[in-house]
Amino acid sequence: MNQEARKPMTRAIVIGANSSIAQSIIEQLLADSTVEQLIAISRKKTPDLLSKFGSKLRWICCDYSEEAIKEVCGNLNASEKDFSHVFICNGLLHTEQITPEKRLEDIGAEKLQAILHTNTIVPMLWLANLAPLLKSKVDCSVAVFSARVGSIEDNRSGGWYAYRASKSALNMLIKTTSIEFSRRAPNVKLIAFHPGTTDTQLSKPFQRNVPEDKLFTPKFVARSLLEIMENLDRESGAEFLDWAGKPISW
Ligand SMILES: NC(=O)c1ccc[n+]([C@@H]2O[C@H](COP(=O)([O-])OP(=O)(O)OC[C@H]3O[C@@H](n4cnc5c(N)ncnc54)[C@H](OP(=O)(O)O)[C@@H]3O)[C@@H](O)[C@H]2O)c1
Structure with a gap:
């Protein structure tokens, strides 16, 4: 029996599916014959992926408002079950109006709210x-x-107040959810994942001082994450893991 034949079937949901890392996850999952179904969710569809992998891939557009998230999950709940993998990829570091803060004078309520909304509230x-x-x-x-x-x-090193705080808060929410899941949904294992500095739109303005061998491709990170997810310790609670599968302290 080959290795793929022993692997259970994969049914996956990828949220924030237009992230460069998410796109690589989707491509790698869809190239794997043990993947039965993949639901991609994002603000806009990616026609390239749809035309290449149409039959296994279902794309749902969502504006990430609370009502829209409830509606998408309610509809899925009525028709789908037994998901083995979920990826929540949303994250925002900068926009045309927002640059990560270097000092306290850079703090602004609107900027803090925008980053916390995308990085903490939407995933939660x-x-x-x-x-x-x-x-x-x-x-x-x-x-x-x-x-x-x-x-x-x-x-x-300090700085990046909003982005740091949004991910710390996200980590706390993940850990708290895992405690509730241990009673309500013990089949679910949660990880907070650090991809490492990856060559995407999010990191573009901050790549100058990153050594070449520390700037990962989305393809590499996607492969690493899929391997990590194959070998998780399902008995422990939530873990904060980097791209190499090494724990990071909360
Ligand atoms: N790249 C890095 O070096 C690096 C390092 C550490 C952590 N990360 C984390 O890795 C994740 C993936 O990032 P990436 O590097 O692949 O970045 P990316 O290509 O820029 O993807 C951005 C992601 O954030 C979502 N997003 C952007 N603006 C949003 C908004 N206003 N509301 C809701 N969602 C929004 C996008 O959703 P749509 O699909 O709907 O467009 C997409 O999923 C993020 O959580 C990021 O914080 C990245």
């Missing part, structure tokens, strides 16, 4: 609304994209 709304859908007899691994800079212990 997905986790909360997906809960009834994820509880099943099938092991389910949920990777929520965090960042090492969200580690309170590891904060040595």
Whole structure:
């Protein structure tokens, strides 16, 4: 029997599916014959992926408002079950109006709110609304994209107030959810995942001082994450893991 024949079937949901890392996850999952179904959710569809992998891939557009997230999860709950993998990839570091803060004078309520909304509130709304859908007899691994800079212990260089705080808060929400899931949905394993500095639109303005061998491709990070998810310790609670599968202190 080959290795793929022994692997259980994969049914996956990828949220924030237009992230460069998410796109690589989708491509790699869809190239794997053990993947039965993939639901991609984003603000806009990616026609390229749809034309290449149409039959296994279902794309749902969502504006990430609370009502829209509830509606998407309610509809999925009525028709789908036994998901084995969930990826929540949303994250925002900068926009035309927002640059990560270097000093206290850069703090602004609107900027803080925008970053906290995308990085903390949106992923948590997905986790909360997906809960009834994820509880099943099938092991389910949920990777929520965090960042090492969200580690309170590891904060040595300061700055990036909003982004750091949004990922620290996200980590707390993930850990708290995992405690509730241990009673309500013990088949679900949660990880807060740090992809490492990856060559995407999010990191573009901050790549100058990153050594070449520390700037990862989305393809590499996607492959690493999929491997990590194959080998998780399902008995421990939520974990904060980097791209190499190494724990990061919360
Ligand atoms: N790249 C890095 O070096 C790095 C390092 C550490 C952590 N991360 C984390 O990795 C994750 C993936 O990032 P990436 O590098 O692949 O970035 P990316 O290509 O810029 O993707 C951005 C992601 O954020 C979502 N997003 C952007 N603006 C949003 C908004 N206003 N409301 C809701 N969602 C919004 C997008 O959703 P749509 O699909 O709907 O467009 C997409 O999923 C993020 O959580 C990021 O914080 C990245």
